[in-house]
Amino acid sequence: MSAADTTNLPIHHNAAAQRFEMRVDGHLAVLDYELQDGVMVITHTGVPQAIGGRGVAGQITRFALDHARAAGWKVLPACSYAAAFLQRHGEYTDLLG
Structure with missing residues (x-):
């Protein structure tokens, strides 16, 4: 699966776990955050090596x-x-808190 093949895969906001999740070829990529007074503190971005290099972290x-x-x-x-x-x-600099 190429990077182009991952662009239509769903990304799920798991609000209870404070993370965004994307499953690619059975592997789970995540972006963890903590919400503090209206500020999303991004604490971790993780992409398993098996699906690395496809632009998943960026997506x-x-x-x-x-x-x-x-x-x-x-x-x-x-x-x-x-x-x-x-x-x-x-294009995202306006978000910096």
């Missing part, structure tokens, strides 16, 4: 940031991947 991060924007939350990237993603994608 799940973009989905989480779009969700934060729609909810009116600010974002604090406490994980290195999310911080790097936000540096590369200026």
Whole structure:
């Protein structure tokens, strides 16, 4: 499965667990966060090695940031991947809290 093949896979917001989840080829990729006073603190982005290199982390991060924007939350990237993603994608700088 190529990166293009993962773009139509569903991403689920598991609000109870404070995470976004995406299943690819039976493997679960996640973005964990903590909601603190209207700020989504992204604490971890995890993609199993078996599905790495397909853009999954970027897709799940973009989905989480779009969700934060729609909810009116600010974002604090406490994980290195999310911080790097936000540096590369200026369209999300308005979310930085």
